[in-house]
Amino acid sequence: MSLLSRYLQASLVKRVIVGLLAGAALGAGLWYASIAFDIKEQVQQVMRVCSPFGTVFISLLKMIVIPTVFFSLVQGASSLPLSKLGRAGGKIVCWYLASMCVSALIGIGLALWINPGAGASLTGWQELAQQFGSQAQAIAQTDSAKSLTEVLEKLLLDFFQNPFQALANGNFLGIIGFAILFGISIRLVIETTEDTAVQAKMQSLINLCDACMLAVNRIIGMVMNYSPIGVFFLSAGIFSVYGPAIIGPYVTVLLGVVSGILFLIFVVYPAVLALVLRQNPYRVLGAVKEAMVLAFVTRSSAATLPVSIRVSEERLGINRELASFALPLGATVNMDGVCVHLPMFAILAANMFGITLGFGDLALMMVTTVLAAIGAGGVPGGSLMLLFIILGTLGLDATQIAVIVALAVGINPVLDMFETMGNVTGDLLCTYTVAAREGLTDGRIQRKGS
Numbered sequence: 001m002s003l004l005s006r007y008l009q010a011s012l013v014k015r016v017i018v019g020l021l022a023g024a025a026l027g028a029g030l031w032y033a034s035i036a037f038d039i040k041e042q043v044q045q046v047m048r049v050c051s052p053f054g055t056v057f058i059s060l061l062k063m064i065v066i067p068t069v070f071f072s073l074v075q076g077a078s079s080l081p082l083s084k085l086g087r088a089g090g091k092i093v094c095w096y097l098a099s100m101c102v103s104a105l106i107g108i109g110l111a112l113w114i115n116p117g118a119g120a121s122l123t124g125w126q127e128l129a130q131q132f133g134s135q136a137q138a139i140a141q142t143d144s145a146k147s148l149t150e151v152l153e154k155l156l157l158d159f160f161q162n163p164f165q166a167l168a169n170g171n172f173l174g175i176i177g178f179a180i181l182f183g184i185s186i187r188l189v190i191e192t193t194e195d196t197a198v199q200a201k202m203q204s205l206i207n208l209c210d211a212c213m214l215a216v217n218r219i220i221g222m223v224m225n226y227s228p229i230g231v232f233f234l235s236a237g238i239f240s241v242y243g244p245a246i247i248g249p250y251v252t253v254l255l256g257v258v259s260g261i262l263f264l265i266f267v268v269y270p271a272v273l274a275l276v277l278r279q280n281p282y283r284v285l286g287a288v289k290e291a292m293v294l295a296f297v298t299r300s301s302a303a304t305l306p307v308s309i310r311v312s313e314e315r316l317g318i319n320r321e322l323a324s325f326a327l328p329l330g331a332t333v334n335m336d337g338v339c340v341h342l343p344m345f346a347i348l349a350a351n352m353f354g355i356t357l358g359f360g361d362l363a364l365m366m367v368t369t370v371l372a373a374i375g376a377g378g379v380p381g382g383s384l385m386l387l388f389i390i391l392g393t394l395g396l397d398a399t400q401i402a403v404i405v406a407l408a409v410g411i412n413p414v415l416d417m418f419e420t421m422g423n424v425t426g427d428l429l430c431t432y433t434v435a436a437r438e439g440l441t442d443g444r445i446q447r448k449g450s
Contacts, residue, residue: 016293019228020235027239034240043240051237057230060223061303066167067216068306069328070179075209076324077183078202082191085184085325088438092326095430096334097370102268103339103422104369106260108362110340111347114256176328213324220306231297253344257415260340261422265292269429277436284445287315288428295424299416301331304424316432319440323431330427335373337422338386341415342369346390349404355394368393 030047034040077085158166158173166174190202270281285292291311295304305328312323346365350357357365372386387408391401435441 015228016231016290016297019230019232020293020297023232023235023237024239026232027236030236030240047237047240050233054230054233054237057223057227057234058298058300058303060226060230061298061300061306064216064219064223065302065305066175067212068220068309069175069331070167071209071212071216072309072324073176073179073328074183074186075206075213076321076326077180078186078190078206078209079183079321080187080319080325082184082187084438085187085321088322088434088440089325091434091438092329092431095434096330096426099336099426099430100334100339100370100373101366103264103336103426104343104366104373106264106268107257107340107343107369108347108366110256110260111343112362114252114344114347115351116253116256116344116348173332176332179328180325216306217310220310224307227294227297234297253348254414257341257344258418260344261337261418264336264340264422265425269425273429273433276433279436279445284316284429284432285425287311287445288425290315291424291428292421296417296421299420301335301420301423301427304420305331308424308428312428312431316428316435317442317444318432318435322435322438322440326431326434327427330431331424333374334427334430335423336426337419338373339369340422341419342373342386342390345387345404345408346394349391349394349396349400352404353396353400355396357394361394364393365390 030043034043080088158171159177161171161174161177163174163178165171166178186202186205190199193199266285270285273279273281273284288308288311291304291308294307295301298304308327308331309323312318312327313320343365346369347357349355368390372389387405388401391404396404432441
């Protein structure tokens with residue numbers, strides 16, 4: 001058997017994990033070599049040659065995510081009867097909001113318990129932040145660093161945008177808004193006309209979207225076979241630049257956020273699944289591990305979306321139309337991991353700058369966290385931009401906010417991995433819960449458990 005055949009026959013999850021660990025080991029080795037032998041410039045030259053093999057993987061995912069979102073949403077919104085789509089869609093949105101509120105409560109509770117920055121020297125933290133200050137300043141100068149009101153206004157305006165402009169700019173909210181309206185319009189025509197010729201034309205549009213998704217799925221399969229190689233070079237690049245310095249000074253914050261997200265994934269979600277569906281929740285988690293691993297590596301809910309849709313249909317047995325509607329929406333607005341992450345830095349800021357937070361302040365923080373997280377956009381590092389909103393509600397000035405954002409930049413690549421994994425897992429489990437309650441699964445999870 002050829003080496004290529006053995007590679008393709010191995011489990012994708014195993015291949016990705018091996019690529020991640022091998023890349024991390026190589027990157028860490030290069031980092032230590034650059035320090036020990038003073039060859040930092042040579043290591044950077046090597047990584048400049050190798051890094052395109054990792055970035056091209058992200059580009060491939062971004063290439064397929066927009067057609068996946070558009071065709072899947074049109075197909076999903078047009079194929080389900082409007083009464084069923086409205087009921088299931090409303091429940092999906094409610095589940096997303098509820099899971100984000102629970103995540104924010106977990107984040108705030110853990111942050112208050114861990115109390116990061118309490119008793120720490122402000123001067124020491126500021127010195128640590130200086131090495132990332134230029135990156136924080138760049139983020140502050142982007143259009144995304146806005147107030148909460150501006151973010152919500154932009155969220156609404158982006159949802160109803162010229163569809164061709166949205167497609168060209170990769171505006172997921174605009175794509176989602178038009179695709180849902182277009183799909184619903186197709187279904188309305190089918191359900192309100194008795195003209196069989198018109199119905200046939202509308203059905204042909206649905207069939208066209210279905211055919212396009214079959215072709216896109218083939219491309220997804222090709223990209224996934226390359227993913228372990230891309231993951232190898234991505235992880236090597238991260239660890240060759242930062243080494244252990246990326247986590248050393250932030251152990252408390254890192255452990256707080258990571259433990260909160262892992263608690264959410266492996267305790268809270270399973271408890272809800274067990275109570276609501278009376279099923280083995282860890283069997284459901286096992287079915288979505290491929291999407292979880294990919295989300296961890298790519299740090300992008302949007303880039304993971306094609307795999308999430310495929311996993312929901314092939315592993316969870318979720319109705320294709322519902323999955324095609326719910327998961328693109330979740331990749332854009334459901335940010336459970338972000339809701340755990342943001343309060344940790346807010347409490348750190350309060351401790352560093354001597355701000356006393358009462359119950360009202362914490363309640364406002366939870367609401368602001370949930371509303372701001374909806375605008376995170378499902379892209380790597382999107383939560384950094386939201387820190388300006390959260391910290392602004394604490395009354396911090398621009399200089400103080402810059403210190404905290406600079407600190408967040410230093411650890412964000414690691415936190416973003418766990419954060420995105422939490423986001424994607426929340427999308428899949430919320431969708432599966434609604435699908436199971438609405439009778440929109442084929443029952444394969446239950447059959448495996450019997």
